[in-house]
Amino acid sequence: MPFGKKKNGDFDEDMADDMADDLDDGMNDAMSDADNAASDGVDEDDLLFSELPIEVQVKKMPKRPKSRRSWLSKLLIITLFIFPFGATAVAMIPVLDPETGWRLFHLGGPKATVAVPGSERELQEEISRGVQDVQDRDRAAQDATAPDGTPENGQTSDDIANQLEGVSDLIGAPNQGGTTGDSTQPTPEELAALIAEEGAIDDPIEPDPLRPAPVPGLDEEGSFGRIPRIGDDGTTPFDAYKRPFETVENQPYVAIILTGVGLNTARTEAAINDLPLNISLGISPYARDIAKVAMDARAMGHEVFLQVPMEPNDFPLSDPGPRALLTSLSEGENLVRLEWLLARFPGYAGLVSHQGSKFGSMDSAIRPVLEIITRSGLMYVEGSNSGIASYGAQLAANASSPNAVGNIVIDDVPSRREIDARLNELVELAKRNGAAIGFAQSYPVTIQRLKNWAFRLRRQGVVLAPVSALANRQVTAQSADEAEAARRQAEQLENEAAAAQENGDESAEPTNTIEN
Structure with missing residues (x-):
C-alpha cells in the first residue's frame, strides 16, 4: 500500500507529516555530523558528497563553460547600445568642424584629392x-x-x-x-x-535683353506642350532666338557654353548676372522653374540651349537621367522622349547633347533625332566629347543644320589652376583654327574664373562670341558618296558591337568619331 494512503483510498495527512519530519531530521543530523567532523579536523574530501553542506555542494558542482554564442550575444547587445551614440558623433563631425568633415566624407572619392587640393576653405x-x-x-x-x-x-x-x-x-x-x-x-x-x-572687373553687367519668347508662328502643339518649328516665312527658331553677333574675317573667336544651368538657384543666378552676355547657357531639362530660368537668362541677354541627355559609353555607371535617349529603346520611344524634352520651355536656339558618347555614335539611334532637329530649325551642339566630332555632328553638317562641336571641357578638374590652363589651351586653339568652343559646368569656381578670363580676353587678340556665332565652322559637310560610305561604316561598327555584346564582350562599343 502506498505511503500516506489508507486502505479505503483516503489520504493520510498524519502519516505524510511524520515522513516529512523524519526526512528533515535526517538532513539536519547529516549536516550536524559534517559540522562535527569539520570541527574534529576531518577533511571534507573524506566525506561523501551527499554529506556535505548544501553551500559546499553548490560550490563543488561542475560549472557549465560559457559558449561562443553567449559571448556573441553579449557583444551584440553592447554594440546595439553603443551604435546610436557613435552614429550621432560621426554625423556631428561636419557640423562641429566642416573641414574635417569634408576630408572624412570625401576621402578616396574620384578626383577628390586632385580636383580640390586641400579643403574647400583653402x-x-x-x-x-x-x-x-x-x-x-x-x-x-x-x-x-x-x-x-x-x-x-x-x-x-x-x-x-x-x-x-x-x-x-x-x-x-x-x-x-x-x-x-x-x-x-x-x-x-x-x-x-x-x-x-x-573699366573695373566688379562693374555690373548691363542687361541687353533678347526678343521675348515664344515668337508667334515658330511653335506648334505637341503631345506634351508647344514645340519649336520653322515659320511659314522660313524663319527658324535658331535665327529668332540666337544672340545677334557680327563676325569679322580672319578674327579668331572663342565661345563658352555653361551647362547644368537651373539645377542650383544660387549658381544659376550667378551665371545669369555675373558672366558676360556672350557666354551661352545650357539649361538642364530637369531644372526647377525651367521656363522662368530661360526667361531670366534671355532678359539679361544670354542665348540659351536645351540640354538633351543621351546614353554614354559607361551607362548605367554614368546615368544621364530618367528621360534620357537610350540605345536600348525603340526609335518611337526615343522620339517620344525627345518631344517631351522639346516642350520643356520656349526660346532656345538649339540643343546640346549631354554625355551621349554612345548614343551619338550609332546611326540607328542618332539619325532619327537629327532629322527632327533639322526639321525644327534648331542648332545641334555636340557636347559628348572633347575635341571630337561624333557621327551626330557630321549628320547635322550634312543636313545643312547649324552645328558646333565642343573642343575642350575646361573644368573636368574644378580647380583654379586647371581651369586657367584649359582656358589658355582654348585660346591657343582659336588662334590656330580661327574658332574654338569650350564646355563648362556651373561650378562657383568655374564662374569666377570665366569672369576674370573674359575680362582680359581681348588683350590676347581673341574675341568672345556666342556659340551660335560659330555655327558651321568646325565640321565640313560630306558629299553624297562620302555620306553613304560613312553610313555603311557606322552600320558595320554598330553590328560588330552588337555581335560582341551577344558573345559576352560588354566592353565593345561603336566608336564612329571624326577627328576635328
Missing part, C-alpha cells in the same frame, strides 16, 4: 588671393594711363607693356621692342586703349 582662399592679385595689377595699369588713353608720367609704350606683362597667366607676354610674337596680339597702344575701355 580653395576659396586661393581664388580670393588670385582675384585680388589680378585686380591690383589692373588698377596699377589703369593708374599709369590717362583717361584719354595717353601714357602718364612720361611713360613710353614699352613701359606700359612691361607693366602689363604677367597680369594673368592667360595673357601672352610681349616681346622686347614693343611688338608681339603673334600677329593677333594687340600692340601696347591697343592694350592701353583696351584697359581704358574695360
Whole structure:
C-alpha cells in the first residue's frame, strides 16, 4: 500500500507529516555530523558528497563553460547600445568642424584629392588671393594711363607693356621692342586703349535683353506642350532666338557654353548676372522653374540651349537621367522622349547633347533625332566629347543644320589652376583654327574664373562670341558618296558591337568619331 494512503483510498495527512519530519531530521543530523567532523579536523574530501553542506555542494558542482554564442550575444547587445551614440558623433563631425568633415566624407572619392587640393576653405582662399592679385595689377595699369588713353608720367609704350606683362597667366607676354610674337596680339597702344575701355572687373553687367519668347508662328502643339518649328516665312527658331553677333574675317573667336544651368538657384543666378552676355547657357531639362530660368537668362541677354541627355559609353555607371535617349529603346520611344524634352520651355536656339558618347555614335539611334532637329530649325551642339566630332555632328553638317562641336571641357578638374590652363589651351586653339568652343559646368569656381578670363580676353587678340556665332565652322559637310560610305561604316561598327555584346564582350562599343 502506498505511503500516506489508507486502505479505503483516503489520504493520510498524519502519516505524510511524520515522513516529512523524519526526512528533515535526517538532513539536519547529516549536516550536524559534517559540522562535527569539520570541527574534529576531518577533511571534507573524506566525506561523501551527499554529506556535505548544501553551500559546499553548490560550490563543488561542475560549472557549465560559457559558449561562443553567449559571448556573441553579449557583444551584440553592447554594440546595439553603443551604435546610436557613435552614429550621432560621426554625423556631428561636419557640423562641429566642416573641414574635417569634408576630408572624412570625401576621402578616396574620384578626383577628390586632385580636383580640390586641400579643403574647400583653402580653395576659396586661393581664388580670393588670385582675384585680388589680378585686380591690383589692373588698377596699377589703369593708374599709369590717362583717361584719354595717353601714357602718364612720361611713360613710353614699352613701359606700359612691361607693366602689363604677367597680369594673368592667360595673357601672352610681349616681346622686347614693343611688338608681339603673334600677329593677333594687340600692340601696347591697343592694350592701353583696351584697359581704358574695360573699366573695373566688379562693374555690373548691363542687361541687353533678347526678343521675348515664344515668337508667334515658330511653335506648334505637341503631345506634351508647344514645340519649336520653322515659320511659314522660313524663319527658324535658331535665327529668332540666337544672340545677334557680327563676325569679322580672319578674327579668331572663342565661345563658352555653361551647362547644368537651373539645377542650383544660387549658381544659376550667378551665371545669369555675373558672366558676360556672350557666354551661352545650357539649361538642364530637369531644372526647377525651367521656363522662368530661360526667361531670366534671355532678359539679361544670354542665348540659351536645351540640354538633351543621351546614353554614354559607361551607362548605367554614368546615368544621364530618367528621360534620357537610350540605345536600348525603340526609335518611337526615343522620339517620344525627345518631344517631351522639346516642350520643356520656349526660346532656345538649339540643343546640346549631354554625355551621349554612345548614343551619338550609332546611326540607328542618332539619325532619327537629327532629322527632327533639322526639321525644327534648331542648332545641334555636340557636347559628348572633347575635341571630337561624333557621327551626330557630321549628320547635322550634312543636313545643312547649324552645328558646333565642343573642343575642350575646361573644368573636368574644378580647380583654379586647371581651369586657367584649359582656358589658355582654348585660346591657343582659336588662334590656330580661327574658332574654338569650350564646355563648362556651373561650378562657383568655374564662374569666377570665366569672369576674370573674359575680362582680359581681348588683350590676347581673341574675341568672345556666342556659340551660335560659330555655327558651321568646325565640321565640313560630306558629299553624297562620302555620306553613304560613312553610313555603311557606322552600320558595320554598330553590328560588330552588337555581335560582341551577344558573345559576352560588354566592353565593345561603336566608336564612329571624326577627328576635328
